[in-house]
Amino acid sequence: MVNKSGSMTRLRLIKHAPGAPGLRILGLGPNLLPSKGLLKLQKLFDEHAFWAQKRNLKNLRKLLSGSTVVVSLWRGKRMIGFGRATSDQIYRAVLWDIVVADDVQGQGLGRKVVEALLSMKAIKKVERVYLMTTHGTEFYKQIGFSNKEDQKLLIKNNALLKSI
Numbered sequence: 784m785v786n787k788s789g790s791m792t793r794l795r796l797i798k799h800a801p802g803a804p805g806l807r808i809l810g811l812g813p814n815l816l817p818s819k820g821l822l823k824l825q826k827l828f829d830e831h832a833f834w835a836q837k838r839n840l841k842n843l844r845k846l847l848s849g850s851t852v853v854v855s856l857w858r859g860k861r862m863i864g865f866g867r868a869t870s871d872q873i874y875r876a877v878l879w880d881i882v883v884a885d886d887v888q889g890q891g892l893g894r895k896v897v898e899a900l901l902s903m904k905a906i907k908k909v910e911r912v913y914l915m916t917t918h919g920t921e922f923y924k925q926i927g928f929s930n931k932e933d934q935k936l937l938i939k940n941n942a943l944l945k946s947i
């Protein structure tokens with residue numbers, strides 16, 4: 784992508800440390816610079832992830848803190864992609880909240896986010912990686928996941944306390 788000055792805006796993929804402390808506590812983005820990262824994650828979710836809208840900053844910090852692997856994708860100062868996973872580091876991991884901004888979808892960025900997550904130490908040797916998706920089945924099939932017809936997804940919903 785070309786910016787206003789005519790130069791290319793660099794794409795940066797960040798593989799965060801477990802719990803993403805830099806992003807979570809200081810809002811750090813590319814080059815570990817303060818980037819209002821948490822606000823940008825909130826905006827990305829609000830605008831492009833229908834299941835993750837209206838998450839407050841306090842709960843986003845908790846979400847990051849409880850994530851084993853976290854990836855964010857930036858173009859210049861804009862966060863354009865995100866993904867995270869929880870993992871027991873040996874048997875099971877689950878991908879969560881994979882999102883790429885609408886206007887940059889279809890350029891291989893979602894694949895980059897998922898492949899980066901799967902390449903991280905805490906997940907790469909895990910026996911089985913799960914995910915749940917509403918509209919992304921074909922995308923995940925393209926990158927190596929398959930339907931598990933003999934298993935069912937069961938859910939128990941709890942009321943979310945907005946300001947825990």
Ligand SMILES: CC(C)(COP(=O)(O)OP(=O)(O)OC[C@H]1O[C@@H](n2cnc3c(N)ncnc32)[C@H](O)[C@@H]1OP(=O)(O)O)[C@@H](O)C(=O)NCCC(=O)NCCS
Nearest residue numbers: 881882883888889890891892893894916917919921922925
């Ligand atoms: C799903 C999502 C992350 C995919 O990101 P993306 O950057 O558009 O995907 P990519 O460009 O990396 O696509 C990777 C591959 O999947 C394919 N693909 C992507 N979306 C697809 C779709 N809806 N149907 C069929 N194939 C699809 C691409 O053609 C590409 O295949 P190729 O490598 O053979 O060319 C993105 O569309 C998104 O954020 N959607 C909204 C949120 C969402 O639904 N997330 C899913 C988790 S619930």
